[in-house]
Amino acid sequence: MSDAQFVKVRYKLTEKVAQAGGMTAGMASERAGRELKAQREEAHHALGTMLGGLEAMNRERSAQPTDVYDAATQMVDIAGLFDMKSFCDAAYSLSELTDRLRNHGRQDWASIGVHINALRLIWTRDEDGSAEVKAMVDGLWALTDRALEKPPSA
DSSP, rough: OOOOOOOOOOOOOHHHHHTTTTOHHHHHHHHHHHHHHHHHHHHHHHHHHHHHHHHHHHOOSOOOHHHHHHHHHHHHHHHHHHHHHHHHHHHHHHHHHHHHHTTTTTOOHHHHHHHHHHHHHEEETTTTTOOOHHHHHHHHHHHHHHHSOOOOOO
């Protein structure tokens, strides 16, 4: 019977982290958090600019549903990076509403306008997670869910 041999496996990742300049996952996460925090003001400004564009589209009512959808999804992407949950949920509701309307060949600028006004309110409150804001976002989703129902006959 031969003697057992122990072979120590060397992992390249362990070696790289141990080298000068390497970093742990915690260090990388901390750095990413600092970088995101530095971009927060610019992102907030970009969201305000996008909101202004949506407001103009709603006033003119000449934009294509795809334009509103694209703007709303970009807002979801930006707000999601900065943990702006209420704003993100409201923008997502707008993108869903627009997608449903566009897939059925309809336009409902009144419902789109309600979403845009709610987004403006949430944006000015700097992501207030209050019960009132949550109730407003829930109302937007209810509006989105009812968007394709037939109106009651008069």
